[in-house]
Amino acid sequence: MLLKNFKDNVIETKNLDFKTIIQDVSFEIRRGDYAAIIGPNGGGKSTLVKLILGLIPHDNGVIKLFGQAPSLGSLKKIGYVSQGIAKLDENFPISVHEVIKLGLIANKSLFSRITKNDLARIDHVLTKMNIQDLKDAKISELSGGQRQRVMIAKALVNQPQILILDEPNTGVDKQSQINFYALLKDLNHNENITILFITHDLGVIVDDINKVLCINQTLLACHDPRQIYHSEQLNQLYGVDAHMVCHHH
Numbered sequence: 001m002l003l004k005n006f007k008d009n010v011i012e013t014k015n016l017d018f019k020t021i022i023q024d025v026s027f028e029i030r031r032g033d034y035a036a037i038i039g040p041n042g043g044g045k046s047t048l049v050k051l052i053l054g055l056i057p058h059d060n061g062v063i064k065l066f067g068q069a070p071s072l073g074s075l076k077k078i079g080y081v082s083q084g085i086a087k088l089d090e091n092f093p094i095s096v097h098e099v100i101k102l103g104l105i106a107n108k109s110l111f112s113r114i115t116k117n118d119l120a121r122i123d124h125v126l127t128k129m130n131i132q133d134l135k136d137a138k139i140s141e142l143s144g145g146q147r148q149r150v151m152i153a154k155a156l157v158n159q160p161q162i163l164i165l166d167e168p169n170t171g172v173d174k175q176s177q178i179n180f181y182a183l184l185k186d187l188n189h190n191e192n193i194t195i196l197f198i199t200h201d202l203g204v205i206v207d208d209i210n211k212v213l214c215i216n217q218t219l220l221a222c223h224d225p226r227q228i229y230h231s232e233q234l235n236q237l238y239g240v241d242a243h244m245v246c247h248h249h
């Protein structure tokens, strides 16, 4: 068996504290992991992700990205889709293509131009998210589900090594959800993107993921998803509203 060294940890926290919301949270995400974060409403899931991304400063503890202290360089390797993002920008007169271009520009140095290669990357994510036909549409004209796909395309356009998604599926219809989970699986398996995914829909992806972090102020458990079978068990343990579909016997 190959011995993995610390560099295989792409995200690492040790004894992380933030006010009373996050207490003594330590965990590791390894390159290639597809990990789900679950927990009750108000349990601190979104806060934990914002701490990892440096969007809010932590009080105590250590955060490492790619084995090192977080830096602009390491943050550029992470794509993030925040919670409720699809509700934003409702009246903003900007097209799908422009939104994704903004994602690219955010990671470029000042004054650098959009290159042919950049435009090809935009086309690639438009195709990947199946929104080519919407590229000239205004964000305000899109449905919630379509807008979510645009935001994921925006996160993907910088070819991140890690994709962090905060409940991107809320209010999306069943078929779009199925397509979405297939996409995440494809990104994880075929493009080797590490995925950290906050969800209340654990059951649907339980066969795809390899780690489940249960967060309620502190890290209650880090499971192998194959050991979690029943929603009742989850509910009892964590008060989690996770819609489990049991695939195992």
Ligand SMILES: Nc1ncnc2c1ncn2[C@@H]1O[C@H](COP(=O)(O)OP(=O)(O)OP(=O)(O)O)[C@@H](O)[C@H]1O
Pocket: 019, 021, 039, 040, 041, 042, 043, 044, 045, 046, 047, 048, 056, 083
């Ligand atoms: N920057 C902040 N400063 C102080 N309190 C905060 C901050 N951000 C969030 N909170 C509070 O922290 C708690 C956890 O919020 P958080 O959004 O992380 O929960 P969550 O697990 O993502 O919940 P949900 O499942 O509803 O999205 C809430 O009580 C919230 O009001």
Ligand SMILES: [Mg+2]
Pocket: 045, 046, 047, 083, 166
């Ligand atoms: Mg949240």
